[in-house]
Amino acid sequence: MFVDRTPFVTVNVKYDVDVTVVGAGPVGLLLAGELALAGASVQILERLAEPDKAMKAGAINVPTAEALDRRGLLPEAEKVQRELFERVGSFAGTTAGRAAREPRFTGHFAGIVLDPGLVDWSDPDLAAHTAVDGARMVPQPELEALLAGHVARLGVPVHRGIEVTALQDTGDEVLLGTTAGPMRTGWLVGCDGGRSTVRRLAGIGFPGTDPELTGHLAVADIADPEKLANGWAWSPQGAYRHGPQPGRVVTVEFDGAVADRRAPVTLDEVQASLRRVSGTDVTLTALHGNATRWSDNARQAAAYRQGRVLLAGDAAHVHSPFGGQGLNLGAGDAMNLGWKLGAVVAGWAPEGLLDTYDDERRPLGAWVLDWTRAQIGVLRGDAKSAALREVVADLLSTGAGATYAVKKISGVTQRVDLPGAHPLTGRYAPDLWLADGSRLVDHGHGGGFLLLDRTADARLAPRAAAWGDRVNSVTDAHGTPAGLLVRPDGVVAWAVDADADFDSDSAAVAGLEAALHRWAGTP
Incomplete structure (x- = not known):
């Protein structure tokens, strides 16, 4: 395997563990928890000295919420949703208040919000997964805090302010060069984002499609919010969204990728973008937290595993955030990989078990990339895309169309191709209540x-x-x-x-x- 610059003269075994996870985001935390439950010794290395407060995903899908439920974390997630709805209920009067009390979470396709009143909630796929309805609106920062507490209770150390600079897969272990000195580990998993250092050092390709838009997400003080529409709005310059939380704004401009995505997002940058796409002179007076900048770069790793190095989350696949699929796709990676790698460490894994990680997760990753690419085609500001948007909006205004889209976005139709004729085989287990009152x-x-x-x-x-x-x-x-x-x-x-x-x-x-x-x- 590829070896980087740092020489391995002496190896400090202070962090000698079965598995090292690089990245302390939701995917890395969830994966580390699964490995710990499987009996593996695991550590997390994180480049950032403090948790990232940047605005990212605002909700989770059904499989992610059910993953929390399976580990006893559902009550904590439900608490997050209740608190969020209390904040949202104060925004934009009674409309948001009704939304805050609405137990059904639908989402949107390319900014076309799906009406919960049109959805057939008796559809068997939806009706089989209702136990987590109260834990879907969990923003990423709150999810990270929840999972950080989970891994802390399991005794998983999170070492912050440490970057990986080199790696060597010897076939028996992985030798690491880091800013804290050399380390060695049985297995290495890169959960370190779209610009993954682990993926780069391992020499794993990242093919896909180039970006054509720049997006911004921020929470701001707005001097004149009445100039903005509530919800999504489109113009020839792009699209924007105002809400559902007070001061939350999203902008989309088809101007190609920005030159430096790592540069801090400024108040002037967000205001200028919002003015261009809204066609107003709206004024922002302050930003709260860390605003984010993103694109529709869509890529998938050539391999999710190479020897003793594996990838999960954005390190394995990147795409635009439309539909909130990225965090959830990564959470599914973590749950799929965690027990399989844990079985290998424990020594009881059947032959080829670890190879099924790539086999099972790659098709879903490819589908998500295409799902998000399709939304870009609907979002563009040109006349042809605007006409397509009208057609798609018309379809989604039907019961069948809304139900189809909600099933896809919620993740209830996800399936792994497994042998067996029963319709449940390969699907996520449905809600099952037992005679003793437990589930x-x-x-x-x-x-x-x-x-x-x-x-x-x-x-x-x-x-x-x-x-x-x-x-x-x-x-x-x-x-x-x-x-x-x-x-x-x-x-x-x-x-x-x-x-x-x-x-x-x-x-x-x-x-x-x-x-x-x-x-x-x-x-």
Whole structure:
């Protein structure tokens, strides 16, 4: 593997751990937590001395909220949403007040806000995932704080102010050069953003499409907010959004990528952009927090894994933030990779398990890139794009169109291509309430696999007894699905209905045992 400049003469083993995660954003924190639950020793190296306060994602999708739920973090996320709605409710009078009380979160496509009143909430895909409705509006800074507390409770150290300068994969470990001195680690995971140092040092390509727009996101004091429309508005110069939080503004200008995205975003820069796209002389008097600048650069790593070096989150894929897919895509990476790499460290991983990380996450990453590219085509200010926007808006104003888009944005239709004919196989496990009043997810806070046994004589649980250190069997009253094997990332690996044959030599039992061997290794 590629070796950078720093020589490895002597290696200081002060940070000798199974896995080093580079990047203390939501993806790195979530991944480190999963690794710790799997029994791996893990550390996080972060370039920034303090948590990044820049404005980024404002919400999470269903799979991300369910990932928090699976680890017992749902109450904290629900608290964040309640507090956010209290702030939003004071903005723009009764309209925002109604939105703050609205339990259904829809989102938007290219600035076309989806009307929750049009959505068929009885659709089976949506109805199966409602337990986390109260924890969807979780902005990224609050999510990072929540996850920082989670990894702290698990004993994961976060070393701030340290940059990685070199790496060498020896085949048995990864040697690191850092600004704190040489280190060594069993595995290295780059969760260090779109300009990933880990990806660059590993020599992993990053093909994709170049940017054509500059976007800004800021919270500002506005002297004359009445000059701006509430919500999204378009013009030949671009688009902007005012709200939903007081003073929050987003601008989009199709002027190509800025020369230096790392330069601090100034009040004058945001005001000038907002004036251009709104066609007003609106005046901003102050910025709150760190405003951000972004583009529609869309790229995907040529490989998510190269030897003992792996990538997750923006280090593996970048795109515009439209639809809020980036943070959620990275969270899915972390949940998928965490238990698999943990299994490798623990020594029980079936052959090829780690390779399934790239196999399973790459197609979803490619879809998200195209989903965001499509929105850029609708957002442009030219006449053809404006005409297309009218057509798309018309489609999204129908019940079928709004329901389709909400299902895609919320993530409830995500599926991994796994063997098995049952419709739940490869999908995220639905909300399942048990006869004792608990939910299935309540039994998985410590990680590991979950086996739900609802057969009349509890015939399935004994089949998983040999995997007792990896599989938590939960018996419940007779019902359907009668059996469900859920991986630690929430994906259903095997499922069967109540009308199946559960004799010892039946196809249902053979299917369960095959899934256990495939995913949980040798008992």
